[in-house]
Amino acid sequence: MRTRRTPLVLVLIALAAAGAAASVPAGAATAPLAFGHEVVIDHQRSGFEPDIVVDSKNTIYSSVPNGSSQAHSFIWNSLDHGDSFQLVPGQVGFGKPLTCPQGGGDTELAKDAGDNIFLSDLQNLSNLSNAVSTDGGATFTFSCTSAPNTPVDRMWYASHGKLGDPDFAIYEEYDAVLSNTNPNNPIGNQLVEIVSHDGANFTPVINANPGPDCLGGGVVNCVTNEEGLPGNQIMTKKGDLVIAHSGQNGNSVYVSIGHPTTTG
Numbered sequence: 001m002r003t004r005r006t007p008l009v010l011v012l013i014a015l016a017a018a019g020a021a022a023s024v025p026a027g028a029a030t031a032p033l034a035f036g037h038e039v040v041i042d043h044q045r046s047g048f049e050p051d052i053v054v055d056s057k058n059t060i061y062s063s064v065p066n067g068s069s070q071a072h073s074f075i076w077n078s079l080d081h082g083d084s085f086q087l088v089p090g091q092v093g094f095g096k097p098l099t100c101p102q103g104g105g106d107t108e109l110a111k112d113a114g115d116n117i118f119l120s121d122l123q124n125l126s127n128l129s130n131a132v133s134t135d136g137g138a139t140f141t142f143s144c145t146s147a148p149n150t151p152v153d154r155m156w157y158a159s160h161g162k163l164g165d166p167d168f169a170i171y172e173e174y175d176a177v178l179s180n181t182n183p184n185n186p187i188g189n190q191l192v193e194i195v196s197h198d199g200a201n202f203t204p205v206i207n208a209n210p211g212p213d214c215l216g217g218g219v220v221n222c223v224t225n226e227e228g229l230p231g232n233q234i235m236t237k238k239g240d241l242v243i244a245h246s247g248q249n250g251n252s253v254y255v256s257i258g259h260p261t262t263t264g
Contacts, residue, residue, distance in 0.1 A: 036082075039082055039083065039084065039085065041062060041076050041085040042074070042076060042085065042087075045066065045074055045094070045095055046066065047064025047065060047066050047073075047074060048064060048065065049064065049065065049106065049107075050062055050063065050064045051063045051064075051107055051108060051109035052109070053109050053110060053111045053117070055111050055115040055117075056115055057115065058081060059077055059078065059079060059115075059136065060077060060078040060081075060082055060085075061075060061076070061077045061088075061109060061111075061117060061137070062075070062076050062077075062085070062109070063075045063076075063107040063109040063119060064107060065103070065104050065105055065106050065107045065121070065122065066104050067104050067105075068104045068105045068122075068123075068124035068125075069104070070104050071096075071101060071102050071103055071104045071123075071124075072094060072095070072096045072103065072104045073096065073097070073103045073104050073107045073119075073121045074087065074091075074095050074096065074097070075087070075088045075091075075097050075109070075117075075119060075137055076088065077136065077137060088133075088136065088137025088138070089136070089137060089138040090133065090137050090138045090139050090140055091137075097119060097121075097131065097137070097140060098139070098140055099119065099121065099129055099131040099140045099142040100121065100123070100129035100131075100142055100143075100144035101144075102121075102123035102124070102126070102127070102129055102144065103121035103122065103123055103129050104121070104122070104123075104124070105121075105122030105123060105124050105125065105153075106120075106121075106122035106153070106154055106155065107119065107120065107121055107122070108120040108155050108156055108157050108172075109157075110157035110158075110159060110170070111159075112159045112161065112162050112163055112168070112170065113159075113161055113162040114162035114163055114164070116132055116133065116134050116162070116163045116199065117132070117133045117136070117137060118130070118131070118132050118133075118157060118159070118170060118199050119131045119132075119133075119140075120146070120155050120157065120172060122152065122153070122154075122155065123144075125150075125151040125152060125153055125177060126150060126151060126152070127144070127145055127146065127147050127150055127152060128146040128147045128152055128155060128172075128174070128202075129142060129143070129144050129146065130142060130143050130146040130172070130196070130199070130200055130201075130202060131143075131199075131200060132163065132198070132199030132200050134163065141198070141199065141200045142200050143200045143201050143202070146172075146194065146196075146200075146201070146202040147174065147194065147202075148194065148203075148204050148220070148221070149176035149179060149190070149192050149204075149217055149218045149221070150176070150177075151176075151177040151178070152174050152175060152176065152177065153174065153175040153177050153189070154174060154175055154229060154230050155172055155173065155174035155230075156172065156173050156174070156230060156231070156232045156233050156243075157170060157171070157172055157233075158170070158171045158173075158232075158233045158234055158235040158241060159171070159235065160235050160239060163198070163199055168197055169195055169196070169197055170195070170196050170197075170199055171193060171194070171195050171205065171233065171235070171241055172193070172194050172195070172196070172202060173191060173192065173193050173194075173223070173230055173233050173243055174192060174194075174230060175189040175190070175191065175192075175227065175229070175230055176189060176190040176191075176192045176216075176217055176218035176222075177189055179192075179216045179217030179218045180215070180216045180225045180227075181215050181216035181217070182213055182214075182215045182216065182225050184213075185213065185225050185226075185248065186248060188225070188227065188228075188248050189227045189228070189229075189248075190214070190216055190217065190218035190222050190223075190224070190225055190227055191218075191222070191223040191224050191226075191227040191230055191243070191245055191256070192204075192218040192221045192222055192223060193205040193207075193221050193223055193241070193243075193258065194221060204220045204221035205221045205258070206220065206221065207220075207221060207222060207223065210222055211224075213225045213226065223243065223256050223258070224245075224254070224256055225248075226247050226248060226254060227245055227246075227247070227248065228245065228246035228247050228248050228249070228250055229245065229246045230243070230244075230245045231243070231244035231245050231246070231253075232244060239260050240257055240258060240259055240260070241257065241258035242255060242256075242257050243255065243256045243257070243258070
């Protein structure tokens, strides 16, 4: 029986100059937008770089990191279409989700096809706390050592299917900071990839075709050494991973595509 729990062939396919402008087709209709009044999610807690997801029942979730020195990140939800927000039920103390004690550096929030909620929380560059909630944030299953490559920075999710299904997978890319030891490149970050089938415990994605540039701390699950900062990734309908990231020189944008392979 073939499944998707298999190695990933990661292929670098495109390089584009930074600053390329998006074009709008001539004559394209531009429907007006009407925005309601702003809603303050929380009058007591602060944060930065917010995430937002909306499930099939129109429940809105938003997360922010509060800072590595506080080791806190927060998740709120709205049950009234964005008119008001409250912390999810599974939280402790000042409002941190009841997951790992570390966090606060960055957050990444995602949902799967079954409306399960996934949170990744950066532990001051040292590792990733990854958690999943199947009950709207009331309880979490989590791991505090999700990243095999450290130090780490800025992570992004992409999922396939629904938690509990045989083919479910949630992928996570991030920076393995200063892991590049390729003598032909300056010391810098590597773009690496991990995968989970339960939403909490992750393992390296084995790159079946890493190429000669993937040397260093992330060699096992390296996507590329040509890495500045990671952008987000998406899963296509074909099941391929499409990853956007900047180059080492800060003046270029790359797209890397991972093609799943099957075995057995």
